[in-house]
Amino acid sequence: MIRAAIIGAAGYIGGELLRLLLGHPDVTVTAAVSASSTGRRVDGTHPNLRSLTDLTFCAMDRLGACDVLFHAGGHRAGMTVLPGLLDHGAVLVDLSGDFRLADPVVYERWYGVAHAAPRLLPTFVPGLPETQRKRLTQADRISVPGCMATAGILALQPLTAAGLVAGQVWVDARTGSSGSGGRPGEGNVHAERAGAMRVFAPAGHRHEAEIAEATGVEVGMSVTGVEAVRGVQVLCRVRLAEGVDERLVRDTYRLRYADEPFVRVVAQRRGLYRLPEPKILAGSNFCDVGFALGGRGREAVLVAALDNLVKGGAGNAVQCMNIRFGLPERRGLDFPGLHPN
Amino acid sequence: MIRAAIIGAAGYIGGELLRLLLGHPDVTVTAAVSASSTGRRVDGTHPNLRSLTDLTFCAMDRLGACDVLFHAGGHRAGMTVLPGLLDHGAVLVDLSGDFRLADPVVYERWYGVAHAAPRLLPTFVPGLPETQRKRLTQADRISVPGCMATAGILALQPLTAAGLVAGQVWVDARTGSSGSGGRPGEGNVHAERAGAMRVFAPAGHRHEAEIAEATGVEVGMSVTGVEAVRGVQVLCRVRLAEGVDERLVRDTYRLRYADEPFVRVVAQRRGLYRLPEPKILAGSNFCDVGFALGGRGREAVLVAALDNLVKGGAGNAVQCMNIRFGLPERRGLDFPGLHPN
Amino acid sequence: MIRAAIIGAAGYIGGELLRLLLGHPDVTVTAAVSASSTGRRVDGTHPNLRSLTDLTFCAMDRLGACDVLFHAGGHRAGMTVLPGLLDHGAVLVDLSGDFRLADPVVYERWYGVAHAAPRLLPTFVPGLPETQRKRLTQADRISVPGCMATAGILALQPLTAAGLVAGQVWVDARTGSSGSGGRPGEGNVHAERAGAMRVFAPAGHRHEAEIAEATGVEVGMSVTGVEAVRGVQVLCRVRLAEGVDERLVRDTYRLRYADEPFVRVVAQRRGLYRLPEPKILAGSNFCDVGFALGGRGREAVLVAALDNLVKGGAGNAVQCMNIRFGLPERRGLDFPGLHPN
Amino acid sequence: MIRAAIIGAAGYIGGELLRLLLGHPDVTVTAAVSASSTGRRVDGTHPNLRSLTDLTFCAMDRLGACDVLFHAGGHRAGMTVLPGLLDHGAVLVDLSGDFRLADPVVYERWYGVAHAAPRLLPTFVPGLPETQRKRLTQADRISVPGCMATAGILALQPLTAAGLVAGQVWVDARTGSSGSGGRPGEGNVHAERAGAMRVFAPAGHRHEAEIAEATGVEVGMSVTGVEAVRGVQVLCRVRLAEGVDERLVRDTYRLRYADEPFVRVVAQRRGLYRLPEPKILAGSNFCDVGFALGGRGREAVLVAALDNLVKGGAGNAVQCMNIRFGLPERRGLDFPGLHPN
Structure with a gap:
């Protein structure tokens, strides 16, 4: 044990x-x-x-x-x-x-x-299995990324690493209230926070620096608190490099995450859950990643969702521990989330 | 398998x-x-x-x-x-x-x-392990009780079976929206249902009959839909029999549920979760049961909470299956619920 | 002015x-x-x-x-x-x-x-126009009742005053989070309070004493915080006196509140809003009052709803002021509430 | 009349x-x-x-x-x-x-x-008083803009009209559930819609075309349904023209909206409501507009919020009627919204 x-x-x-x-x-x-x-x-x-x-x-x-x-x-x-x-x-x-x-x-x-x-x-080795798995097998000091950073990196990194993105990106993040912890304070009084769309970081947030560092692209970030206890969702607006089409984007994600136990590519044509939705991820260690093309195919909106306390924190940490101690990566992390929720 | x-x-x-x-x-x-x-x-x-x-x-x-x-x-x-x-x-x-x-x-x-x-x-054997465990080991036809009935029976039965309750009881039930299923209809349009306190069954609900049958007492029931997707909570107002005090009530519950894997007695003097709260039970198979005395000790309010889709439905059914097939009762039902949620 | x-x-x-x-x-x-x-x-x-x-x-x-x-x-x-x-x-x-x-x-x-x-x-004269209008015209000291007390009194008083109620009553109250004010504290942290069904006063609440005093009946009260910012709803379970039927209850309410500018009798056979619902009262000075008979006609569930900060507080106070200063009672209080909301 | x-x-x-x-x-x-x-x-x-x-x-x-x-x-x-x-x-x-x-x-x-x-x-004359007031005084056919379009235009137009914006803009819109009407359908079942962050229009929405037409700039738009019944908020990411600083942006908004009865410039350094927040606008005809600079001063995030059914619909229509019939513009539209709400 x-x-x-x-x-x-x-x-x-x-x-x-x-x-x-x-x-x-x-x-x-x-x-x-x-x-x-x-x-x-x-x-x-x-x-x-x-x-x-x-x-x-x-x-x-x-x-x-x-x-x-x-x-x-x-x-x-x-x-x-x-x-x-x-x-x-x-x-x-x-x-x-x-x-x-x-x-x-x-x-x-x-x-x-x-x-x-x-x-x-x-x-310290960054505690993100999807990009650091090998180093994590031997790491004695691990630093787990921020919740919105994890979502942003997992959405962006496959495309930036493959050179499919041109120029800077805008990350629009939405977050539930648990992200700021449980200590009573002005900002989390229920009557003020309930049903809010609070743009508390309109231009610049610490997690922006993490995303920029991990992906090598220039990032502008806005963060809005919306009604939820758990859950983070990021929308990343990117310009696609010359010649990149939907198929290439899809194939790049599919290939990149084919063997990842906790990243699912969710990009469907229809349905209520056609793109990543945090509400069905509460308690789970999944990060869902998806995309849609716009701007007549020159731009893409990349979407990622996770539970900020699990894949955005504790679950990710346990996944790193599993890797470091040679255990199966999914061990202890098999709760799939609830629907409806 | x-x-x-x-x-x-x-x-x-x-x-x-x-x-x-x-x-x-x-x-x-x-x-x-x-x-x-x-x-x-x-x-x-x-x-x-x-x-x-x-x-x-x-x-x-x-x-x-x-x-x-x-x-x-x-x-x-x-x-x-x-x-x-x-x-x-x-x-x-x-x-x-x-x-x-x-x-x-x-x-x-x-x-x-x-x-x-x-x-x-x-x-058909009633699919409620807490009262039918023995029969369930051999049952070939099992009928799982209604979600609010399960909560009401688990709150009332220890006291009624011990003769601690006098006269009729009032059960005030509150339920999330998933209880009425996912088919679109007038009643579950988000803009109408969100934040509601909808007394849709002010006096009489089918589950009332189940509670009455299982406990042998006369029951009046009101049901209100409140803002939640999952979750049922019942408050049962009872008159206590002569000479019954808080200690006896507590001991009765404790004894009755000491070995139950999915019933917890929650009746504390303070704290935000001093009495059963459905919001931390989503996805779990627990039914929390608690109580408080009022009316100068002559009355008690019994409270039970559960996830209507799990202990109030699918989880309870799996628990019955485990019993019937000789498996450990908790098998496959170990998700404890989330806090915060 | x-x-x-x-x-x-x-x-x-x-x-x-x-x-x-x-x-x-x-x-x-x-x-x-x-x-x-x-x-x-x-x-x-x-x-x-x-x-x-x-x-x-x-x-x-x-x-x-x-x-x-x-x-x-x-x-x-x-x-x-x-x-x-x-x-x-x-x-x-x-x-x-x-x-x-x-x-x-x-x-x-x-x-x-x-x-x-x-x-x-x-x-001090109680600041409840529906029962104290005449005294309020000359009152120099006015004490506005508690939000749940106002709801409870307006639900009960017509029947108790007419002798239609026998024995004690149980008042089950549900309240939004604004009732406990805006000061940050353990109890109103969003992540804990959101989606809750928190039975914070299972047996006994200050407003219970007000209702008992105003109606002359014995009252047992439970209070649960549910997901809402504004809004109070009370369910009052009463035994009806011998010979009282639905028609008499309805006529009693209708007659009693016929001329009240801010009390509406809402007791319909069907519809999502057949009984009083706080969510459409936010910002308004209305208290809606309704009822349903149960227990084979021997019992009734009386329901009242209001905005705790308006008819349950500030609006009621302004209504009292209007009366005291000889202004039309509705003056400044004409916002009807929103649907949907 | x-x-x-x-x-x-x-x-x-x-x-x-x-x-x-x-x-x-x-x-x-x-x-x-x-x-x-x-x-x-x-x-x-x-x-x-x-x-x-x-x-x-x-x-x-x-x-x-x-x-x-x-x-x-x-x-x-x-x-x-x-x-x-x-x-x-x-x-x-x-x-x-x-x-x-x-x-x-x-x-x-x-x-x-x-x-x-x-x-x-x-x-048809566009029913947007802030840009069409003069024509509306004589218009016999008026077409009220879409709710998100109104928010987007009021956020962008002062800057685009003054030549302060360079290149295209991204509009990230969030909306409550009432925007899609009250007819029951798969998309608005409470259990599915509650607490959601549903990116239902990741790249392209009809209101995008309205904003582009009204402002003359190229627009990319994403729309996400978040937990709210009423309320629209847009975040517009713009690149600022050479030499534009925070003061000029602020002065431009202030000057532009100084005499507008229903547009407020909300751009403060601190506070829970430092930027436009829809939750305090429910029922009101206000559109709040604010901004923050980022990207080392080369970019700005423009924020606007309104009640989609009021300033984004019915209220705006009544304001147009007031103008057309020579009435004071605020007539019948004086409800200021609620706090808390």
Whole structure:
């Protein structure tokens, strides 16, 4: 059994890690660390885990030995906490934003503070199996990308890598409310957030930098909060390179994702679910990717959808763990999502 | 492997049966019968099943041999279709309303038509493991209760069976929109149904008769459609028998459900999830049951919540199948639900 | 022009008072007092008022002269603030809970603190035009009932006053999220509250005491938060007195509310809106009241719906003001609500 | 009093016309024509109008004399019905799509049928007061733009008219469910539509052609249905012409809309409502317009929001009527929207 521990286990990503790891046949959860909830029952905070565990949250000094250590704390916590754990011996999987960008200058531009551990940046492997599988088999430090970045990269990368895209792209992202965590604040009061179309990042978002770095193209990004708890969807508007037609786009996606266990190409001519729709992905580790051509065939709209807490966070992290520990990639991640939902 | 077939596989309950059975390690799905969708891919109708199956819906005459046959068609279809399948050899699990009420006279009062196969009524065992487990081990004809009936019975039965309830009870039920199926109609147009508190059955609902039959008490029931896709919650107002106090109520529930794999007693003093909440149960087979005392201790409000398509339908049916075929009861039903959701 | 001022103008009820009073042809708003928002623009907090006003929130010492003074602060604030304003000269309209219950002992039982100004309690007239119209024409101190109390009283009072109800009643109330105000807190985080059926008051709620006091019957009440921002709906289960039939119930309601400008009797045989539905009442001052008979005619379910911030608060207060100042009762309150919504 | 009649009065736009016209002090509604609902009470279909009218729907042959005739039927109905009404004498205000595009060839490309009355096309004045006010004072045939087109034009036109935009634009539109009407269909089943992010028009939508025609720029458009009943929001990504900075953009909008009664410039540095948000506009005739610069100042994201049934339909039509009949433009359109909502 792989011994897994979680730092920041009382947050939404922490809760999803617990759900997935408690249900994973090859894993035992050894510690659920939470500074704010030390001593409380885990299922008090995550009521969906009732009857599944008797764990209580513990303080950092009770972390103990483990084989894999997930850090689900927020930005700035990552670069503060992880340097002290380098000698712990566990494989580190970070879900904060602190080790996603390779360049500390870019980090400072987007996060507004200087990076506290710039030397560690090159030691982290991006936790995106679809582009880093081989490196992940041996990675001891893994940094899981942002939820919207994962969607954007999986939508764009097959085309940019194949040279099918010309010029810059616009990524229009929509997100549910769980993406900003569960701490009460002005921005997530139900009466204000319910039914909203809140353009909270009209031009520029941290995940934009991740997409640009991963795809090598110039990206402009807008983010709108819409009514949903879980779910991220991105629309990427791209200009197609000379001579690229629908068939080539389709074949490129099909070929690229043929063997991926958690990416499905969804681009149908009709139907309510002809393009990726997050609402049927809640709880699942799928990222659906699709496209449609417009602008008389010179442009394409690429669409990707995922559950921000699963493929956009905890599920992706568990998939990386499976790879790193030589387990079947789907292990513990087989929930397919619900319809209707 | 148990060979399972589904009649009415294109509906919402049919889709959930497919999701659960395709993921069940001891089952193989041999036929997904749908008159309206014959020839179409199953994952066109149930898009959450993409990449999990290549099945297409077939016509009734392609049903073929199987060990267990689920009927997920609507009311009236059950008593029309099932009589012709008695010699098929499979264990029959009916999810229509047609074999839930023991008395054909009561059936006619609530369903508005005479029962077409009254002689078969006594041959069906109610598909509620919590009250019929022993009989289910050998049952060849099983009739799964209505979603709100299951919630109401699981909330009431421990107290009524122990003689803790005096007089009649009022059951106030709230339900999401999936309960009425996916066929377009005036009642489920999004703009009319969204955010509604629609008292569509103010005094009297078919499931009321099931609860009364199962608990032996007189029941008055109101049903309100509220904003949700999945989810049923019932509040049962009861007068407590002389001398019954909170401790006795709690102990009665605890004892009664101590060994039940899918019933949890949720009755806490504080917290957002102190009482059963359907929103964290979507996709799961749990029925959470709780209570609170009021009226200066002479009355109690009993609360139960479940996912109407799972514990209120398909999941319950699979649990019955597990019992009937000697499998561990939780097999294939381990998804715990999501938080937040 | 009537000069109106509002204390607690930055809250949700305060915002609705501003919307209604700024649009009222006979009123000028002289002060919007808010301790927390002093100096900020009113339309920064209430963005629907953009282009309609240049008001800024002011501190209490800038209250100034006015003819009517609305207090929209919370519980405990009412009995703290209002005693100091008795000599101000304005008609006082209190929307906190502090002057709703006549008996300070009952107040303490429900609010958990001793009443700070018990002598003032008898000087307040309940702000419910449907039962207090005559007294309101001369009232200088008015206490507007709670939102669910208003719904419950308007549903029950015609029958209880006519002696048509026997024994106690159960009031099952459902409410949107705006009822608990806009201050961020654990309970109103969007990801937790969205799509919920949260039984936060299973047996007993302050508004229960108001209904009991106003109708003279024993009341048991449960309150559930459901998905909605605005909107309250109550279902009242009553036993009918001997010999009472549907026709008598209907005639009693019709007669009782024939001349009421803001109460509509909605009890139809069919249709999606056959019984009162809050979702079409958002923004309006209507309270819709309806009923259905059950239990073989011995019981009735009475249903009422309203917008908790309007007829359940600010609108009701403005209606009281209209009565007190001799204006047509509908003045400034003519928005009928939206369909669909 | 202006005599107003409505054809297609049982639809959602028809209902909003009724709500606005019944509340308009200078208008009397003479006929509510509906083929499908002839003989039924208007408030049976539009329950928010209960107690406000005793009108029943009538057949076309009972249209009778009127001064202004609103056509709220769907596409194809406009060009079929209106030609027969040219001699009726009333000012015609069409809300179908049939007279929005000047060129019948473009019409056929987007609507898939040849235009039945191409000669009439040039006789209609676009019903957009912000760009056509002068012509509307004398127009006898008015064609109200599409809801998303109105939002897009009001966002783009100030900049395109001033030459501040270079190259093509991408319009990303999000819409609530009421935009597709109230007829039951696969696409608007609540369980499928609730919480969706349905990219139903990934590349190309009829309203795109209207925006292109009105602004003279090349437009690519995507439309996504999100969870809302009412509400449209558009994000327009534009490249700014050389030398254009934030101040110039802001000044251009401010100047352009300074005297517009129903357009507000909303572009703040912070706050939950810093950019246009449809949820606070339900029921109101406002179109809020805002912007943010990105791409290191070379690009801008223009945002507009409105209620698709009001400023995107019925309200806009009433505003046109006010202009045409010499009434104050705000008359009957003063509802400001709700917060929270």
